[in-house]
Amino acid sequence: MNKIVEKVIFSENVTKFVVEAPEIARSRKAGHFVIIRLDESGERVPLTIAGSDPEKGTITLVVQRVGVTSAKLLEKNVGDVIKDVAGPLGTATHIAKVGTVLAAGGGVGVAPLLPIVEEFKKAGNRVLTVIAARNKNLIILEEEMRRYSDELIIMTDDGSYGQKGLVTHGMESFINKEKISEAIVIGPAIMMKYAALTTKKYGIPTQASLNTIMVDGTGMCGACRVTVGGKTKFVCVDGPEFDAHQVDFDEMLLKLNAYKTEEKEAYERYLKSKN
Amino acid sequence: MENILEYLKEERAQAWRDELRKKIKSKDRTAIVRVKMHEQDHDIRSRNNLEVNLGLKKEEAVIEAQRCLDCVTPTCIKGCPVNINIPKFVKKIEKEDFLGAAKVLKETNSLPAVCGRVCPQEKQCEQECFYTQKLKLAPVAIGYLERFAADFERESGMSSTPDVAENNGIKVASIGSGPAALAWASDMARFGYKVTVFEALHEIGGVLKYGIPEFRLPNKIVDFEIDNMKKMGIEFRTNFIVGKTMTIDDLREAGYKAFFVGSGAGLPRFMNIPGENAIGVFSANEYLTRINLMNAAKINFDTPVLSGLNVAIIGGGNTAMDSVRTAKRLGAEHAMIIYRRSEEEMPARIEEVKHAKEEGIEFLNLNNPVEYKFDKNGKVTSMILQKMVLGEPDASGRRSPVPLENSEYEIPVDTVVVAVGTSPNPLIPASVSGLKTTRWGTIVVNEDMQSSIEDIYAGGDIVRGGATVILAMGDGRTAAAAMHKNLAKKLLTK
Ligand SMILES: Cc1cc2nc3c(=O)[nH]c(=O)nc-3n(C[C@H](O)[C@H](O)[C@H](O)COP(=O)(O)OP(=O)(O)OC[C@H]3O[C@@H](n4cnc5c(N)ncnc54)[C@H](O)[C@@H]3O)c2cc1C
Numbered sequence: 001m002n003k004i005v006e007k008v009i010f011s012e013n014v015t016k017f018v019v020e021a022p023e024i025a026r027s028r029k030a031g032h033f034v035i036i037r038l039d040e041s042g043e044r045v046p047l048t049i050a051g052s053d054p055e056k057g058t059i060t061l062v063v064q065r066v067g068v069t070s071a072k073l074l075e076k077n078v079g080d081v082i083k084d085v086a087g088p089l090g091t092a093t094h095i096a097k098v099g100t101v102l103a104a105g106g107g108v109g110v111a112p113l114l115p116i117v118e119e120f121k122k123a124g125n126r127v128l129t130v131i132a133a134r135n136k137n138l139i140i141l142e143e144e145m146r147r148y149s150d151e152l153i154i155m156t157d158d159g160s161y162g163q164k165g166l167v168t169h170g171m172e173s174f175i176n177k178e179k180i181s182e183a184i185v186i187g188p189a190i191m192m193k194y195a196a197l198t199t200k201k202y203g204i205p206t207q208a209s210l211n212t213i214m215v216d217g218t219g220m221c222g223a224c225r226v227t228v229g230g231k232t233k234f235v236c237v238d239g240p241e242f243d244a245h246q247v248d249f250d251e252m253l254l255k256l257n258a259y260k261t262e263e264k265e266a267y268e269r270y271l272k273s274k275n
Numbered sequence: 276m277e278n279i280l281e282y283l284k285e286e287r288a289q290a291w292r293d294e295l296r297k298k299i300k301s302k303d304r305t306a307i308v309r310v311k312m313h314e315q316d317h318d319i320r321s322r323n324n325l326e327v328n329l330g331l332k333k334e335e336a337v338i339e340a341q342r343c344l345d346c347v348t349p350t351c352i353k354g355c356p357v358n359i360n361i362p363k364f365v366k367k368i369e370k371e372d373f374l375g376a377a378k379v380l381k382e383t384n385s386l387p388a389v390c391g392r393v394c395p396q397e398k399q400c401e402q403e404c405f406y407t408q409k410l411k412l413a414p415v416a417i418g419y420l421e422r423f424a425a426d427f428e429r430e431s432g433m434s435s436t437p438d439v440a441e442n443n444g445i446k447v448a449s450i451g452s453g454p455a456a457l458a459w460a461s462d463m464a465r466f467g468y469k470v471t472v473f474e475a476l477h478e479i480g481g482v483l484k485y486g487i488p489e490f491r492l493p494n495k496i497v498d499f500e501i502d503n504m505k506k507m508g509i510e511f512r513t514n515f516i517v518g519k520t521m522t523i524d525d526l527r528e529a530g531y532k533a534f535f536v537g538s539g540a541g542l543p544r545f546m547n548i549p550g551e552n553a554i555g556v557f558s559a560n561e562y563l564t565r566i567n568l569m570n571a572a573k574i575n576f577d578t579p580v581l582s583g584l585n586v587a588i589i590g591g592g593n594t595a596m597d598s599v600r601t602a603k604r605l606g607a608e609h610a611m612i613i614y615r616r617s618e619e620e621m622p623a624r625i626e627e628v629k630h631a632k633e634e635g636i637e638f639l640n641l642n643n644p645v646e647y648k649f650d651k652n653g654k655v656t657s658m659i660l661q662k663m664v665l666g667e668p669d670a671s672g673r674r675s676p677v678p679l680e681n682s683e684y685e686i687p688v689d690t691v692v693v694a695v696g697t698s699p700n701p702l703i704p705a706s707v708s709g710l711k712t713t714r715w716g717t718i719v720v721n722e723d724m725q726s727s728i729e730d731i732y733a734g735g736d737i738v739r740g741g742a743t744v745i746l747a748m749g750d751g752r753t754a755a756a757a758m759h760k761n762l763a764k765k766l767l768t769k
């Protein structure tokens with residue numbers, strides 16, 4: 001049982017939760033995630049840890065509405081509990097002083113990117129950040145990102161905020177300006193696919209943090225398997241970060257839709273149950 | 276060993292045993308036909324998830340117990356990995372002291388209701404039974420009787436929580452909550468230690484919960500035992516991944532004096548053939564976990580599962596049988612076992628194979644998948660199979676399968692479950708420096724189940740690779756005895 005101690009609504013579909021989880025708060029590093037289960041009948045879903053406060057014993061999760069579980073979670077309030085929170089899982093991001101780091105986050109992917117940007121900055125790197133979303137309302141954590149970035153570009157698809165265009169445009173404007181040592185991209189699979197193609201064009205080593213379907217999150221089931229460099233890898237233990245140029249994003253995109261019908265049905269059932 | 280034999284002899288010499296032996300002539304005993312287990316009808320059971328075996332009636336159990344000859348040298352005990360005093364508990368049943376029978380079981384086996392259901396008795400105690408060995412008759416149904424006594428005790432409401440020694444204040448912990456860890460924990464609690472069981476998942480029980488299906492081992496039976504253990508003062512922490520949530524070093528700092536690693540063989544193996552990552556191809560662990568742990572097949576649970584009409588299970592072990600029978604219960608028209616050897620080599624329990632056949636499972640033995648084909652959405656649509664023949668015996672003593680040239684053919688499938696084995700869970704070996712492992716990733720232990728690090732013991736599948744519930748429990752008990760001896764020397768005599 002993990003209590004929600006703070007809730008900040010970023011937009012209609014994106015909310016930040018601060019949740020009690022003292023042990024996880026102490027052991028987590030940038031790049032780790034947790035698996036949560038809301039209640040007895042809930043499914044197990046992974047959420048990246050966006051930050052933590054070891055003193056207070058809390059972790060921060062940023063949740064975007066995608067299906068039943070996230071929708072149910074968004075309805076929770078301060079004082080409510082999440083039945084199960086297990087973690088920290090995955091392999092932490094390898095943080096080192098490499099020079100100039102280009103960080104690109106799309107949509108809710110900006111949340112897991114934040115701790116990584118923070119760590120790269122603290123490790124003495126120059127950090128150039130692009131955050132992108134469909135429109136102004138969906139841009140999150142701008143202030144926090146700005147704090148740890150040397151430069152920040154905001155991109156929106158409709159031009160309602162920052163510059164109009166895709167995340168890759170923002171990335172290229174940095175790439176054309178200065179030498180980038182390393183890039184990290186986090187966001188929807190389709191965004192990471194194109195972001196990876198962009199950095200590949202310029203020969204910039206790039207990590208992508210993958211958000212596959214998971215069940216246990218401990219390497220026990222293989223639901224999270226992806227093909228990286230022609231080999232099968234388990235995202236929950238071997239990742240979530242991989243060499244973006246080696247990831248088979250097309251396969252991953254198909255797999256993310258594996259339960260589309262079931263999820264849609266479940267979501268409709270959920271909406272009905274509320275009326 | 277000397278002591279044990281001596282002990283068994285003394286027990287056998289007791290008046291009540293002698294009396295029972297005299298009551299019925301051996302020749303009348305051997306004339307009794309082995310009891311048949313009551314089962315749900317196969318047509319009905321393949322459409323529900325309720326337990327297939329229904330147990331024995333009292334009278335049946337007593338008659339079956341009469342078959343046992345109470346041998347001078349009970350070879351059956353030798354076949355039992357935890358050396359249950361088999362004649363004693365069987366004779367207690369004959370005497371209609373069912374609670375007494377359960378008590379005998381519990382002296383050496385903390386989960387008799389589980390073992391009575393899932394042990395491969397035909398390869399253990401029943402294999403060594405005098406009936407099998409000398410009379411060439413069906414063995415005494417030791418497994419059924421074990422189950423009977425344990426169920427009787429549970430249902431009587433008079434189940435006793437084992438006595439625990441006075442708390443000695445020493446903290447010890449297990450990593451994992453499968454049968455190995457549970458057996459270890461209950462012994463350590465009895466010795467008086469303050470025991471914590473750390474489990475990564477949200478449920479206690481390991482494979483007993485997430486793997487073995489309800490129709491073979493109902494969860495309530497496992498939960499009953501866990502509740503009993505809670506009453507013994509054992510603390511269970513779910514959602515706690517040792518090595519991640521806290522490391523063994525952190526736990527040492529928090530005052531834990533010794534550890535038992537029972538983290539299992541959780542890592543599913545795949546065959547690395549083309550198309551294996553297609554949608555609809557699962558590991559058995561994923562398939563069974565979605566259904567057993569997450570209740571995916573039930574409408575009011577959020578976890579989905581894809582289970583189609585043409586379901587192929589790759590493998591011939593218990594996991595494969597559990598998966599294929601689950602697929603049938605989820606509505607498959609063709610629930611198929613694809614196994615590369617012949618039925619004779621199948622590692623599954625004989626009862627599982629028999630039940631599967633009765634339920635209409637199709638067996639494609641001497642077949643091996645070489646490729647999966649999928650549609651534009653990435654969903655599996657068919658598989659290419661290759662026929663096999665049996666060649667020379669391999670290292671395991673089983674005849675090894677050899678592919679038959681140009682024998683490939685294609686069959687339609689919409690769900691595939693890969694059940695070709697699991698590897699040891701790498702989490703603990705990876706997070707504890709200096710812990711010696713084999714090249715298969717199992718933890719190296721001595722005869723006390725102690726690892727290369729003094730305060731870390733290990734047992735079950737993490738030591739043996741995929742094994743059995745009873746071997747895992749045996750390991751847990753061996754480790755507990757040795758750990759207790761060591762800790763008592765070090766800490767209690769100060
Ligand atoms: C489908 C299936 C059917 C089977 N049928 C039979 C049968 O009929 N008869 C039989 O005898 N055997 C059977 N077996 C084999 C038997 O279940 C295993 O041999 C036995 O469960 C092993 O016990 P264990 O305690 O070593 O580990 P497990 O039961 O695997 O339990 C290990 C537990 O440790 C947890 N864990 C792992 N790492 C960590 C960590 N770092 N921190 C915290 N927790 C951790 C895991 O989540 C898991 O719950 C079957 C196995 C399967 C999969």
Ligand code: FES
Binds near residue numbers: 218223234236237
């Ligand atoms: S989520 Fe089960 S193995 Fe990764």
